[in-house]
Amino acid sequence: MTQDRLVVFFRRKKKDEDADSKPETEASESSESTEFKPQPDKARKWFEYGKNAADTSNLDYALTCYANGIKLDPESFTAHEAMLDLAARYLSKGGKSASGKEIKSISDDTSIGKFAAAVFAWMKDLRNPSQALKALDAAIKADQIEWGNWIAPRILKIVRSQKKVGKSTLSQLMELCKKVGAWDEAIAIGETLLNLDPKNNALAAELKDLSAQRAMDQGGYEQAAGQEGGYRKFIKDADKQRELIEAESISAGESVEERNVNRVKAAYEEDPTVPDVINQYGSILRKRGTEKSLKEAYEVYMKGYQDTGEYRFRLLAGDIKIDTYKRQFRALREKMQAAKDDEQLKSEARELREKLLHLQSQEYRERVEKYPTDRFRKFELGMVEIELGNIESAMAQFQSAKDEPKLRVRAGHALGKCFAKEGWHVEAIAEYKEALGKIDAGDKERELE
Template sequence: MIVKETELQPKHQNLWKKGLLAVEQKNWEYAVSLVLPIVKEEPGFLDGRMILRRAEGESVGGGRKFSFGGGLFKGGSKKDPWEAIADLEENVFQKDPFNVSANQQLYDIAMKLQFPQLAAFALETIRMGQPDNTKLMHNLANHYMAHDEPEKAGEVYRAIVKLDPRDLNAMKGEKDAAARSSILRQGWGSDGDFNKVKKNSDEANLLEMLNKQGRTQEQTESLLAHFINLYNQDQTNINSVKSMAQLYEELDQIDSALMFYDYALTLNPGDVALQRRTEMVRDKAQERQIQQMETEIESNPGAPDIEEKRAQLAEIRRQRASSVIDECRARVERNPTDKALRYDLGQAYFNAAMFTEAIPELQQAKSNPNIRIKAMLLLGRCFEKKNMNDLAQSAFLDASKELAIMDNTKKEILYELALVSEKMGKAEQYLEALKEIYNADYGYRDVAKRVESSYS
């Protein structure tokens, strides 16, 4: 029932290639317009549906609101199930890809069609929209177990336990899934033959080596060669693709790493951790491009096209900042209660000099104890940039009081406190903050010079 890319009609293959390019360029609405007709005509093209949903999610996350509920869609009552699915794609998912009731309808229809992969996709989509809803995640894990995909079930159960360490059913489910996975890997639960068992064993050994710490460059290159060989045998193996991306990144071949991270996302668009890793690598690649351009400009300031290069550099920086903000905003839209995502958005706004927009995000981020100090520090910097120095001083002072140990973070906060106190003409508070650093770390920045000069 699953349709592969190679089985698409020529006209659809052309649209598909354009759609992938649009996704790579983050032109989400255009990607939707290209991939939607394919999915409607080829409902079994699951890879296309995954890309479509990702593009829809990014598109609505870019500013438009979407719900997680809503009433039942009337199209679900159509006699022809494929027509009902097409109507859901056309009339619901474009505007509200994470709509729970619509995705539940898609799940029910897929199960009636005996299409468990599509049913799982519907549940995974709900999970993307509500990543903290453990009840929905239990349904997904049960589905995977019922259709003999225990490794996927185990991943879901682990995610549940991470959210709720007291969930005994999830703990038991994870153990059951691990046991079932072991049976399947050894070929005991089906007609698996020796070659299949050996292949799985070899891949497991490679994955174990991948997680090994302290590998030499030669070992890393050898490991990469093994995964390239596996990839050439099966280009849809998500483990091989992710492993290659990781190894290319370790070898500092950032462009190759980014290419495979992007491809991995097309195979598993619902992997939130993979999304964040991909964006981190993309950011690193863009940073290198900026550094290269800066070096060119600094090394040859009299070049005839120097102004053109400076303008190009400024535009790249602007696009980068805008892209990061869009990504962070989309993640917040998908999970508005995640304070860590609020911090990321606040930091993106700060880096783009959008200090007013950053403030409310950082104020919300403060409620997460794991990032509270970072949020307070950045919040103080926002106030200082807006010349609201009294509020900045208060933020730095509060953050400093919450840190009992003089670590690098506290030194940074105290230094910021000193600088803003100096701006306000409060010499006593300025020196008090610097002396606190001086007593702990003589060599920190220019603290010694500032403190000692006050005695001369």
């Protein structure tokens, strides 16, 4: 990661402007000849609607709200990061890709509107490399180069995760990465293409040019070249520039990460009661993944919950506690694989798993009480309860979760297992048959016991 990928998180001061209760949807003037003017205040309303929808697990509507907000304020990286997190949740819940009608409702005749629509379509189909490339292309056309540079590594990761990747897809992504200054990604793709075609001398030469471009961007050549004596100064400082580039190649994006953390930390310390700042600071600490940063993130979220009353911060703090137990349990299992006869390790693993399940039960039950209409949370609680042997409680959660169409098969299958555990085999068979009858294309690979 280079300095190109520095993200300016907090660009605008909040305006003291009264807001209508309903946000407006138009992003700019209908004519492309009119310069786009961001409307952060109006966008903020959409983002708040999106957060509220996400808190109740209405992820579909939440993504729609964020897309409408991005159409008004496309450079809000806080919103982009929140939307990306939502997209991952939406994917894990089995959310469906956007329909043409949904995409059309976001898009308009402006390049920004088309960019927002392309991002929306991709977020609803996060693993689709075609949608990812369309979003990146739309970003370039809308002059959202910083977003493109920021998102390029994730898009490359998605493309590489595919079972088969065509040369044309890689070539297209390489060109797009070049346009947003994502030199590391462009070079990585170029090297892959060169491995597929070692005799491609033109590509080999282009890779050298890209490496030079990356070095110039990092070393400041282009800036120096426009100044009197700039080129000579650049050559004179070549050794220092080379040290800089070598240092960055060793530590990848560590310095960038530190700068991002410090920037967000400064905003948090200035006013730790702003929800956007709390979310941003907690998120960046959590992503670092160290024991210290996770502890800090937990404290930031809990203080945010106490200061703002927004339950999402309490929820995020709970997730950190759960994830900590999960990591400890995984580490114990790895030790057990190397020492399968170690009874002490087995005992520790059983004890830790029991603690994890009880923590999950406590956390998920509180969330169900907070969001009683959220059937996904009820299903989540039911899966923990059945592991704890609380069959009656699990059955109640699965019975309610079955009313959610997207959970009908999984909840019915789980309810059947509960009936079987209780010895109610007739009821179990009935549930399995009902679940089998409702399997669609997305569930065909599911095996019902």
